[in-house]
Amino acid sequence: MRKILNILLSGLLLVAVWSCSEDTMDDINKNVNDPVDVGSNLIITDAMVTSAFSITGSDLAFYASVYIEHNVGIWNQSYNAEIRSGEPISATTYNNSWNSIYQNLYNLKVIINKCSEGGSEEGNYHTLGIAQALTAHNLATLTDLMGDVPWTEALQPGFIFTPVLDKQEDIYTEVLKLLDDAIANFNKESSFPSLGDQDFIYDGDIDLWKKFTYGLKARYTMRLSLKNAAYENVISFANQSFASSDEQAQLNYNGSTAISPFYKFYTDRDYFGASQSLYDKLNERNDPRIDIFWKPHPNSGEFILAPNGTPVQVQGNYSISAITEKTAPTYLMSYHEVEFLKAEAYVRLNELEDAEAALKNAVTAAFQKVNIGLTEEDAITYFEDNVLPKFGSNPLSEVMNQKYIAFFEEEAVEAYCDYRRLVAMGNNVIKLDNPKNSANQFPQRFTYGNSDVTTNKNVREAYGDGNYVYTEKVWWAGGTR
Structure with missing residues (x-):
């Protein structure tokens, strides 16, 4: 705005400008509130x-x-x-x-x-x-x-x-x-x-x-x-x-003044319902997080799961996430992810004792996330009673399913990447229920942004x-x- 005003100055001021040096003009035209160089x-x-x-x-x-x-x-x-x-x-x-x-x-x-x-x-x-x-x-x-x-x-x-x-x-x-x-x-x-x-x-x-x-x-x-x-x-x-x-x-x-993005998405949009397929995975494992992950929608007051791929388009009916909190952190990378990575690597090297130890660390950390609130003792009991038997039957499957569950909901992008990698490697161990997937409509990737689709021919x-x-x-x- 300052530059525009300088151009529109009256003839009287323009006469004065002729006597100013180029450096002086450069100084006049600087906007001190919009610096060109920031530390x-x-x-x-x-x-x-x-x-x-x-x-x-x-x-x-x-x-x-x-x-x-x-x-x-x-x-x-x-x-x-x-x-x-x-x-x-x-x-x-x-x-x-x-x-x-x-x-x-x-x-x-x-x-x-x-x-x-x-x-x-x-x-x-x-x-x-x-x-x-x-x-x-x-x-x-x-x-x-x-x-x-x-x-x-x-x-x-x-x-x-x-x-x-x-x-x-x-x-x-x-x-x-x-x-x-x-x-x-x-x-x-x-x-x-x-x-x-x-x-x-x-x-x-x-x-x-x-x-x-x-x-x-x-x-x-x-x-x-x-x-x-x-x-x-x-x-x-x-x-x-x-x-x-x-x-x-x-x-x-x-x-x-700063609110978790998933909470903001819920309060602004209310576009999600509780996932039947995720619920089933927890139910199969007698996982105590099944009573923590979801709650009835305030409008319905009833616990209603949404069927994957075939929900009714309606708000205020299906249950919603109970771990979507104002202060739930966003993870650039979590400790439990690091331990899950170790667990998978050890399984693939057939070093199952080390894999079990890393998996135990991962599950214990995931149980104690700030918006989960379970204890180390809760995690150990669950691990010994429910995780170890499944790990003994199929180590890779249980490591990846536990990781998938732990990543609800702040680490969804990593869960999505894991799923695509596993399927590509022939390890389709995470069961998804949306019938559209079997009709070749699982999104293998996201589209490019419209800003460049409309302006960049490549x-x-x-x-x-x-x-x-x-x-x-x-x-x-x-x-x-």
């Missing part, structure tokens, strides 16, 4: 919050929770996703999340450039490492859900307007390199002060950021098991990650009519893109 310590805070709230806990998680039957979509867009009408193939469905990820990746790129050699904050190794770890997390989320996406030519506004799509295989190489680079930078002595309370995840504790990064290495190494099984590496990375739930990477909410050609989401698996799940 990385300020940008990184927003990048952390966006990574958790706007990406990990976003529409991506809401739709994933429907596809893997943590929830049943019973109204509007979620209902359409449930019955596979429109939403799974529409370019508008995930557009907000698509835009958020690319904006966040751009902001993280700014930080990386500032803190790298030749940048204005060269030597700020720890902030650089955090930005690299978050970039890996955001980029992996993007390609895990969408497959081949613009990357090497992306994030160059004003220079490249229609970036090409990179192959997922190449993107994963970059993800793992980013994590290695982050760890290397965490191991360096930084000449810049700690982020302190501007770090909403770890309060500037770089040792914990390093553990988070090793956890991501374990996650994404496991993700590539169909293409390159490296279970010893998964275990090695996981052993350098979280030692307890106190160390896990999560964004907390105070319940007033993305538009890859999108086509959107029906590819049912037929083309992502690369790490056995597809070509």
Whole structure:
């Protein structure tokens, strides 16, 4: 606005301008309330919050929770996703999340450039490492859900307007390199002060950021098991990650000025009903969480489960999640996930004693999530009476089903990725009941965002009519893109 006003100044003021130097004019036209250069310590805070709230806990998680039957979509867009009408193939469905990820990746790129050699904050190794770890997390989320996406030519506004799509295989190489680079930078002595309370995840504790990064290495190494099984590496990375739930990477909410995204989604939309198939898995195991996960909808007062794939489109009838709380955290990565990764890796190496110990740790931690509230004793009793017999019969099946249950509901995207990986590997151990799946209408991926479908010919050609989401698996799940 200041520049426009300068152009519209009266002739009298214009006469005075002729005597001003160019530098003076540049100073006059600066908007001190809109700085062109912001310190990385300020940008990184927003990048952390966006990574958790706007990406990990976003529409991506809401739709994933429907596809893997943590929830049943019973109204509007979620209902359409449930019955596979429109939403799974529409370019508008995930557009907000698509835009958020690319904006966040751009902001993280700014930080990386500032803190790298030749940048204005060269030597700020720890902030650089955090930005690299978050970039890996955001980029992996993007390609895990969408497959081949613009990357090497992306994030160059004003220079490249229609970036090409990179192959997922190449993107994963970059993800793992980013994590290695982050760890290397965490191991360096930084000449810049700690982020302190501007770090909403770890309060500037770089040792914990390093553990988070090793956890991501374990996650994404496991993700590539169909293409390159490296279970010893998964275990090695996981052993350098979280030692307890106190160390896990999560964004907390105070319940007033900051509210958990699943709770916000319920209060704003009320689009979910309690999943019959998830209920059945808990019931089969005599799992005490069956009395904790759900409650009657306040409008009906009755406990009514929603049938997967065939609910009535109605609000205020089906039971709802009881762990959707204002203060329920969003996990970038949990301790129980790390232990589940170890348990699966040990099972695949036929080291069942170690697998059992890791599985016990995982289940115990999952029982004690803040919005579950069961005790360690509850978990041990359940593990010995109900989990071990099933583990003895089929170790992989029980590890993955326990992980699937534990991930309700904040970790739905990871559950969705696990399911697709397992099916691709011939381990279809998690039973889903939506009849649309057997009619070849299980969404194998999410669509590209409409912002680029309408403006980038490369993305538009890859999108086509959107029906590819049912037929083309992502690369790490056995597809070509």
